[in-house]
Amino acid sequence: MKRILFSFASLLIVSLLFIPGVFAQDSTDKQSERYLVMFDGPAEAGILNAFGVKESDILHEFDLLPVMHLDLSTEQAKGLKNHPQIKFVEEDARAEAFSQTTPWGITRVQAPDAHQMGYSGNGVKVAILDTGIDASHPDLQANVQGGYSVFSDSANNNPFYDGDGHGTHVAGTVAAANNGGGVLGVSHQADLYAVKVLDNNGGGSYSGIAQGIEWSINNDMDIINMSLGGSAHSSILEAYSNLAYNEGILVVAAAGNSGNAWGIGDTVAYPAKYDSVIAVAATDQNNNRASFSSHGPAVELSAPGVNVLSTVPGNGHQSYNGTSMASPHVAGVAALTWQAKPYLSNSQLRQTLQNTALNLGNSNFYGHGLVRSVNAIQN
Ligand SMILES: [Ca+2]
Known part of the structure:
Protein backbone atom coordinates (compact mmCIF):
# COMPACT_ATOMS: atom_id res chain seq x y z
CA MET A 1 0.00 0.00 0.00
CA LYS A 2 2.83 2.31 0.91
CA ARG A 3 4.52 1.66 -2.41
CA ILE A 4 1.43 2.46 -4.38
CA LEU A 5 1.02 5.76 -2.58
CA PHE A 6 4.62 6.60 -3.18
CA SER A 7 4.53 5.91 -6.87
CA PHE A 8 1.28 7.80 -7.20
CA ALA A 9 2.85 10.86 -5.60
CA SER A 10 5.98 10.69 -7.71
CA LEU A 11 3.88 10.29 -10.82
CA LEU A 12 1.92 13.38 -10.08
CA ILE A 13 5.14 15.35 -10.06
CA VAL A 14 6.39 13.81 -13.27
CA SER A 15 3.07 14.36 -14.92
CA LEU A 16 2.93 17.98 -14.03
CA LEU A 17 6.25 18.49 -15.69
CA PHE A 18 4.91 17.08 -18.91
CA ILE A 19 1.56 18.77 -19.23
CA PRO A 20 1.63 21.01 -22.24
CA GLY A 21 -0.50 24.12 -22.01
CA VAL A 22 -2.96 23.15 -24.70
CA PHE A 23 -4.48 20.36 -22.65
CA ALA A 24 -6.47 22.45 -20.27
CA GLN A 25 -8.35 24.03 -23.15
CA ASP A 26 -9.06 20.92 -25.12
CA SER A 27 -10.33 18.68 -22.40
CA THR A 28 -13.55 20.66 -22.10
CA ASP A 29 -14.80 20.37 -25.69
CA LYS A 30 -13.07 17.16 -26.59
CA GLN A 31 -14.23 14.92 -29.40
CA SER A 32 -13.54 11.65 -27.73
CA GLU A 33 -12.25 8.53 -29.40
CA ARG A 34 -11.53 5.24 -27.82
CA TYR A 35 -7.93 4.27 -27.23
CA LEU A 36 -5.93 1.44 -25.81
CA VAL A 37 -3.14 2.79 -23.64
CA MET A 38 -0.29 0.72 -22.28
CA PHE A 39 1.84 2.00 -19.44
CA ASP A 40 5.58 1.45 -19.18
CA GLY A 41 5.37 -0.04 -15.72
CA PRO A 42 2.27 -0.27 -13.51
CA ALA A 43 -0.90 1.46 -14.70
CA GLU A 44 -1.16 4.78 -12.85
CA ALA A 45 -4.37 6.77 -12.82
CA GLY A 46 -2.35 9.78 -11.70
CA ILE A 47 -0.78 10.17 -15.13
CA LEU A 48 -4.22 10.22 -16.65
CA ASN A 49 -5.58 12.69 -14.11
CA ALA A 50 -2.80 15.07 -15.02
CA PHE A 51 -4.06 15.09 -18.60
CA GLY A 52 -7.61 15.75 -17.51
CA VAL A 53 -8.79 12.17 -18.03
CA LYS A 54 -11.73 11.57 -15.70
CA GLU A 55 -12.75 8.41 -13.91
CA SER A 56 -15.67 8.08 -16.33
CA ASP A 57 -13.26 8.10 -19.30
CA ILE A 58 -11.73 4.83 -18.08
CA LEU A 59 -13.79 2.18 -19.87
CA HIS A 60 -11.81 -0.82 -18.76
CA GLU A 61 -8.67 -1.65 -16.87
CA PHE A 62 -6.96 -4.87 -17.92
CA ASP A 63 -5.51 -7.37 -15.44
CA LEU A 64 -2.55 -9.09 -17.03
CA LEU A 65 -0.90 -6.14 -18.76
CA PRO A 66 -0.81 -2.48 -17.64
CA VAL A 67 -3.39 -1.52 -20.26
CA MET A 68 -6.44 0.70 -20.06
CA HIS A 69 -9.28 1.25 -22.51
CA LEU A 70 -9.90 5.01 -22.48
CA ASP A 71 -12.12 7.71 -23.93
CA LEU A 72 -9.63 10.40 -24.96
CA SER A 73 -9.56 13.59 -26.97
CA THR A 74 -7.02 13.72 -29.77
CA GLU A 75 -4.92 16.13 -27.72
CA GLN A 76 -5.02 13.91 -24.66
CA ALA A 77 -3.94 10.97 -26.78
CA LYS A 78 -1.08 12.98 -28.27
CA GLY A 79 0.05 14.11 -24.86
CA LEU A 80 -0.02 10.64 -23.39
CA LYS A 81 1.91 9.34 -26.37
CA ASN A 82 4.79 11.66 -25.45
CA HIS A 83 4.75 10.77 -21.77
CA PRO A 84 7.82 8.74 -20.71
CA GLN A 85 5.72 6.37 -18.61
CA ILE A 86 3.32 5.54 -21.43
CA LYS A 87 4.48 2.83 -23.77
CA PHE A 88 1.74 2.75 -26.42
CA VAL A 89 -1.31 4.83 -27.31
CA GLU A 90 -3.39 3.23 -30.02
CA GLU A 91 -6.80 3.98 -31.45
CA ASP A 92 -9.05 1.05 -30.65
CA ALA A 93 -9.32 -0.60 -34.07
CA ARG A 94 -12.54 -2.10 -35.35
CA ALA A 95 -12.69 -5.85 -35.64
CA GLU A 96 -15.22 -8.13 -37.24
CA ALA A 97 -15.87 -11.80 -36.82
CA PHE A 98 -13.73 -13.66 -39.34
CA SER A 99 -16.14 -16.39 -40.21
CA GLN A 100 -16.17 -19.01 -42.91
CA THR A 101 -19.23 -19.67 -45.05
CA THR A 102 -20.16 -23.16 -46.10
CA PRO A 103 -21.92 -22.75 -49.48
CA1 LIG B 1 -12.06 -20.98 -46.30
Missing part, protein backbone atom coordinates in the same frame (compact mmCIF):
# COMPACT_ATOMS: atom_id res chain seq x y z
CA TRP A 104 -25.15 -24.75 -49.81
CA GLY A 105 -23.72 -27.05 -52.48
CA ILE A 106 -20.88 -28.17 -50.22
CA THR A 107 -23.40 -29.38 -47.67
CA ARG A 108 -25.63 -30.86 -50.38
CA VAL A 109 -22.88 -33.26 -51.49
CA GLN A 110 -22.31 -34.22 -47.81
CA ALA A 111 -18.80 -32.78 -47.72
CA PRO A 112 -18.89 -31.42 -44.12
CA ASP A 113 -19.91 -34.91 -42.88
CA ALA A 114 -17.09 -36.49 -44.88
CA HIS A 115 -14.71 -33.95 -43.28
CA GLN A 116 -15.98 -35.03 -39.86
CA MET A 117 -15.10 -38.58 -40.82
CA GLY A 118 -11.52 -37.42 -41.44
CA TYR A 119 -11.48 -37.01 -45.23
CA SER A 120 -10.33 -33.79 -46.88
CA GLY A 121 -8.95 -34.85 -50.27
CA ASN A 122 -5.45 -34.75 -48.78
CA GLY A 123 -2.90 -36.19 -51.21
CA VAL A 124 -5.25 -36.23 -54.21
CA LYS A 125 -4.09 -34.15 -57.21
CA VAL A 126 -6.78 -32.29 -59.12
CA ALA A 127 -5.96 -30.52 -62.40
CA ILE A 128 -8.23 -27.55 -63.08
CA LEU A 129 -8.23 -27.08 -66.87
CA ASP A 130 -9.57 -23.54 -67.01
CA THR A 131 -8.67 -19.83 -67.05
CA GLY A 132 -5.94 -20.26 -64.43
CA ILE A 133 -6.17 -19.98 -60.64
CA ASP A 134 -5.43 -16.89 -58.56
CA ALA A 135 -2.90 -18.67 -56.36
CA SER A 136 -2.60 -15.70 -54.00
CA HIS A 137 -6.23 -16.03 -52.89
CA PRO A 138 -6.22 -16.73 -49.12
CA ASP A 139 -8.66 -19.61 -49.64
CA LEU A 140 -6.49 -21.25 -52.31
CA GLN A 141 -2.83 -20.45 -51.68
CA ALA A 142 -2.26 -23.43 -49.40
CA ASN A 143 -3.61 -25.89 -51.96
CA VAL A 144 -2.29 -24.65 -55.32
CA GLN A 145 0.74 -26.90 -55.85
CA GLY A 146 1.65 -26.26 -59.46
CA GLY A 147 0.43 -25.38 -62.88
CA TYR A 148 1.01 -24.81 -66.55
CA SER A 149 -0.22 -22.45 -69.23
CA VAL A 150 -0.68 -23.50 -72.85
CA PHE A 151 -0.34 -19.84 -73.85
CA SER A 152 2.97 -18.16 -74.59
CA ASP A 153 1.86 -14.51 -74.73
CA SER A 154 2.74 -12.44 -71.68
CA ALA A 155 -0.89 -11.76 -70.78
CA ASN A 156 -1.77 -15.44 -70.52
CA ASN A 157 1.43 -17.38 -69.88
CA ASN A 158 1.04 -17.36 -66.09
CA PRO A 159 -1.27 -20.14 -64.86
CA PHE A 160 -1.54 -18.43 -61.46
CA TYR A 161 -3.06 -15.31 -63.02
CA ASP A 162 -6.76 -15.60 -63.76
CA GLY A 163 -7.98 -12.52 -65.59
CA ASP A 164 -11.44 -14.01 -66.01
CA GLY A 165 -12.23 -15.49 -62.59
CA HIS A 166 -13.85 -18.67 -63.86
CA GLY A 167 -10.97 -21.00 -62.99
CA THR A 168 -10.52 -19.47 -59.55
CA HIS A 169 -14.22 -20.02 -58.85
CA VAL A 170 -14.05 -23.65 -59.99
CA ALA A 171 -10.91 -24.24 -57.90
CA GLY A 172 -12.60 -22.88 -54.76
CA THR A 173 -15.47 -25.32 -55.05
CA VAL A 174 -13.01 -28.19 -55.26
CA ALA A 175 -10.64 -27.11 -52.51
CA ALA A 176 -11.15 -23.76 -50.77
CA ALA A 177 -9.26 -24.12 -47.50
CA ASN A 178 -10.86 -24.79 -44.14
CA ASN A 179 -9.12 -21.72 -42.70
CA GLY A 180 -11.84 -19.99 -40.71
CA GLY A 181 -12.56 -17.43 -43.46
CA GLY A 182 -13.99 -17.17 -46.94
CA VAL A 183 -15.67 -20.36 -48.12
CA LEU A 184 -15.17 -24.09 -47.64
CA GLY A 185 -14.42 -26.39 -50.57
CA VAL A 186 -15.63 -29.97 -51.06
CA SER A 187 -12.16 -31.48 -50.58
CA HIS A 188 -10.46 -28.68 -48.68
CA GLN A 189 -6.98 -30.22 -48.63
CA ALA A 190 -6.79 -31.58 -52.18
CA ASP A 191 -3.80 -30.46 -54.25
CA LEU A 192 -4.85 -28.02 -56.98
CA TYR A 193 -3.01 -27.63 -60.28
CA ALA A 194 -3.77 -24.60 -62.43
CA VAL A 195 -3.74 -25.74 -66.04
CA LYS A 196 -4.52 -22.63 -68.04
CA VAL A 197 -6.14 -23.74 -71.30
CA LEU A 198 -8.55 -20.77 -71.49
CA ASP A 199 -7.33 -17.19 -71.79
CA ASN A 200 -8.22 -14.20 -69.63
CA ASN A 201 -11.42 -13.75 -71.64
CA GLY A 202 -12.47 -17.36 -71.04
CA GLY A 203 -11.70 -18.44 -74.60
CA GLY A 204 -9.59 -21.34 -75.80
CA SER A 205 -9.27 -24.10 -78.35
CA TYR A 206 -9.48 -27.89 -78.50
CA SER A 207 -5.74 -28.03 -79.13
CA GLY A 208 -5.21 -26.14 -75.86
CA ILE A 209 -7.47 -28.57 -73.99
CA ALA A 210 -5.56 -31.50 -75.50
CA GLN A 211 -2.28 -29.91 -74.36
CA GLY A 212 -3.73 -29.50 -70.87
CA ILE A 213 -4.77 -33.15 -70.78
CA GLU A 214 -1.31 -34.17 -71.96
CA TRP A 215 0.29 -32.08 -69.18
CA SER A 216 -2.05 -33.72 -66.66
CA ILE A 217 -1.02 -37.22 -67.77
CA ASN A 218 2.69 -36.33 -67.74
CA ASN A 219 2.39 -34.81 -64.25
CA ASP A 220 0.53 -37.69 -62.61
CA MET A 221 -2.75 -35.96 -61.94
CA ASP A 222 -5.45 -38.09 -60.25
CA ILE A 223 -8.48 -36.09 -61.39
CA ILE A 224 -9.04 -33.69 -64.31
CA ASN A 225 -11.84 -31.14 -64.04
CA MET A 226 -12.96 -29.52 -67.28
CA SER A 227 -15.62 -26.89 -66.68
CA LEU A 228 -15.52 -26.09 -70.37
CA GLY A 229 -16.45 -27.45 -73.73
CA GLY A 230 -17.72 -26.89 -77.22
CA SER A 231 -20.46 -28.13 -79.51
CA ALA A 232 -18.09 -29.62 -82.10
CA HIS A 233 -16.92 -33.23 -81.94
CA SER A 234 -13.18 -33.79 -82.28
CA SER A 235 -11.66 -37.24 -82.71
CA ILE A 236 -8.39 -35.94 -81.33
CA LEU A 237 -9.96 -34.40 -78.21
CA GLU A 238 -11.78 -37.71 -77.72
CA ALA A 239 -8.52 -39.61 -78.14
CA TYR A 240 -6.88 -37.40 -75.50
CA SER A 241 -9.80 -37.85 -73.10
CA ASN A 242 -9.59 -41.62 -73.60
CA LEU A 243 -5.83 -41.58 -73.10
CA ALA A 244 -6.19 -39.81 -69.75
CA TYR A 245 -8.84 -42.29 -68.66
CA ASN A 246 -6.76 -45.27 -69.76
CA GLU A 247 -3.85 -43.83 -67.75
CA GLY A 248 -6.00 -44.08 -64.62
CA ILE A 249 -7.17 -40.47 -64.34
CA LEU A 250 -10.79 -39.71 -63.42
CA VAL A 251 -12.01 -37.22 -66.03
CA VAL A 252 -14.90 -34.92 -65.06
CA ALA A 253 -16.51 -32.26 -67.25
CA ALA A 254 -19.44 -29.85 -67.33
CA ALA A 255 -22.35 -31.16 -69.39
CA GLY A 256 -22.89 -27.69 -70.86
CA ASN A 257 -25.30 -24.78 -70.49
CA SER A 258 -27.30 -25.42 -73.67
CA GLY A 259 -30.34 -26.97 -72.04
CA ASN A 260 -33.86 -25.87 -72.86
CA ALA A 261 -36.70 -25.50 -70.39
CA TRP A 262 -38.48 -28.58 -71.78
CA GLY A 263 -35.40 -30.76 -71.68
CA ILE A 264 -35.96 -31.85 -75.28
CA GLY A 265 -33.08 -33.18 -77.38
CA ASP A 266 -29.43 -34.05 -76.77
CA THR A 267 -27.51 -30.88 -75.91
CA VAL A 268 -24.52 -32.31 -74.01
CA ALA A 269 -21.23 -30.65 -75.02
CA TYR A 270 -17.79 -32.08 -75.76
CA PRO A 271 -15.65 -33.36 -74.09
CA ALA A 272 -18.37 -34.23 -71.50
CA LYS A 273 -20.17 -36.34 -74.10
CA TYR A 274 -17.31 -38.82 -74.55
CA ASP A 275 -17.60 -42.21 -72.83
CA SER A 276 -14.33 -41.68 -70.95
CA VAL A 277 -15.60 -38.43 -69.37
CA ILE A 278 -18.15 -37.98 -66.55
CA ALA A 279 -20.74 -35.45 -67.80
CA VAL A 280 -22.11 -33.38 -64.90
CA ALA A 281 -25.50 -31.64 -64.95
CA ALA A 282 -26.45 -28.69 -62.71
CA THR A 283 -29.15 -28.78 -60.04
CA ASP A 284 -30.63 -26.06 -57.83
CA GLN A 285 -31.35 -25.94 -54.10
CA ASN A 286 -34.53 -27.98 -54.62
CA ASN A 287 -32.57 -30.72 -56.45
CA ASN A 288 -34.27 -29.71 -59.71
CA ARG A 289 -32.38 -29.47 -62.99
CA ALA A 290 -31.24 -25.91 -63.71
CA SER A 291 -33.14 -24.80 -66.82
CA PHE A 292 -29.84 -24.09 -68.63
CA SER A 293 -28.31 -27.48 -67.82
CA SER A 294 -27.65 -29.57 -70.93
CA HIS A 295 -29.57 -32.84 -71.21
CA GLY A 296 -29.09 -36.08 -73.06
CA PRO A 297 -28.09 -39.74 -72.63
CA ALA A 298 -24.48 -38.84 -71.76
CA VAL A 299 -25.43 -37.01 -68.53
CA GLU A 300 -23.91 -39.15 -65.79
CA LEU A 301 -24.12 -37.27 -62.48
CA SER A 302 -25.74 -34.13 -61.06
CA ALA A 303 -24.36 -31.54 -58.64
CA PRO A 304 -25.16 -28.02 -57.40
CA GLY A 305 -24.82 -25.41 -60.17
CA VAL A 306 -27.15 -22.56 -59.21
CA ASN A 307 -26.13 -19.73 -56.85
CA VAL A 308 -22.79 -21.37 -56.16
CA LEU A 309 -20.67 -19.21 -53.86
CA SER A 310 -16.92 -19.60 -54.35
CA THR A 311 -13.62 -17.77 -54.71
CA VAL A 312 -12.85 -15.07 -57.29
CA PRO A 313 -9.53 -13.25 -57.87
CA GLY A 314 -8.52 -10.44 -55.53
CA ASN A 315 -9.52 -12.10 -52.26
CA GLY A 316 -13.16 -12.08 -53.34
CA HIS A 317 -16.14 -14.42 -53.27
CA GLN A 318 -19.09 -14.46 -55.67
CA SER A 319 -22.04 -16.62 -56.67
CA TYR A 320 -22.00 -18.07 -60.19
CA ASN A 321 -24.42 -20.31 -62.10
CA GLY A 322 -23.54 -23.06 -64.56
CA THR A 323 -22.66 -26.67 -65.12
CA SER A 324 -19.11 -25.29 -64.75
CA MET A 325 -19.94 -24.92 -61.05
CA ALA A 326 -21.47 -28.42 -60.84
CA SER A 327 -18.49 -30.29 -62.29
CA PRO A 328 -16.03 -29.28 -59.50
CA HIS A 329 -18.48 -30.59 -56.87
CA VAL A 330 -18.10 -34.01 -58.49
CA ALA A 331 -14.32 -33.63 -58.74
CA GLY A 332 -14.23 -32.77 -55.02
CA VAL A 333 -16.42 -35.71 -54.01
CA ALA A 334 -14.19 -37.96 -56.12
CA ALA A 335 -11.14 -36.61 -54.26
CA LEU A 336 -12.73 -37.33 -50.86
CA THR A 337 -13.74 -40.82 -51.93
CA TRP A 338 -10.37 -41.62 -53.45
CA GLN A 339 -8.60 -40.56 -50.26
CA ALA A 340 -10.90 -42.89 -48.32
CA LYS A 341 -10.50 -45.75 -50.83
CA PRO A 342 -7.11 -45.35 -52.49
CA TYR A 343 -7.26 -48.93 -53.78
CA LEU A 344 -10.06 -48.14 -56.23
CA SER A 345 -9.20 -47.79 -59.91
CA ASN A 346 -10.64 -44.78 -61.71
CA SER A 347 -13.37 -46.93 -63.28
CA GLN A 348 -14.23 -48.47 -59.89
CA LEU A 349 -14.39 -44.99 -58.35
CA ARG A 350 -16.64 -43.87 -61.20
CA GLN A 351 -18.92 -46.87 -60.61
CA THR A 352 -19.06 -46.03 -56.89
CA LEU A 353 -20.08 -42.43 -57.58
CA GLN A 354 -22.83 -43.67 -59.91
CA ASN A 355 -24.12 -46.36 -57.52
CA THR A 356 -24.29 -44.03 -54.51
CA ALA A 357 -25.84 -40.98 -56.20
CA LEU A 358 -29.31 -39.88 -55.10
CA ASN A 359 -31.72 -40.78 -57.88
CA LEU A 360 -33.50 -37.61 -59.00
CA GLY A 361 -35.54 -39.02 -61.88
CA ASN A 362 -35.18 -38.50 -65.64
CA SER A 363 -31.71 -39.85 -66.47
CA ASN A 364 -31.37 -37.51 -69.47
CA PHE A 365 -31.56 -34.65 -66.98
CA TYR A 366 -29.81 -36.09 -63.94
CA GLY A 367 -27.90 -39.19 -65.01
CA HIS A 368 -27.57 -41.40 -61.92
CA GLY A 369 -28.49 -38.40 -59.75
CA LEU A 370 -26.96 -36.16 -57.12
CA VAL A 371 -23.38 -37.05 -56.20
CA ARG A 372 -22.96 -37.86 -52.46
CA SER A 373 -19.62 -38.13 -50.70
CA VAL A 374 -20.57 -39.95 -47.48
CA ASN A 375 -22.59 -42.55 -49.39
CA ALA A 376 -19.66 -43.06 -51.74
CA ILE A 377 -17.16 -43.37 -48.89
CA GLN A 378 -19.32 -45.82 -46.96
CA ASN A 379 -20.26 -47.88 -50.02
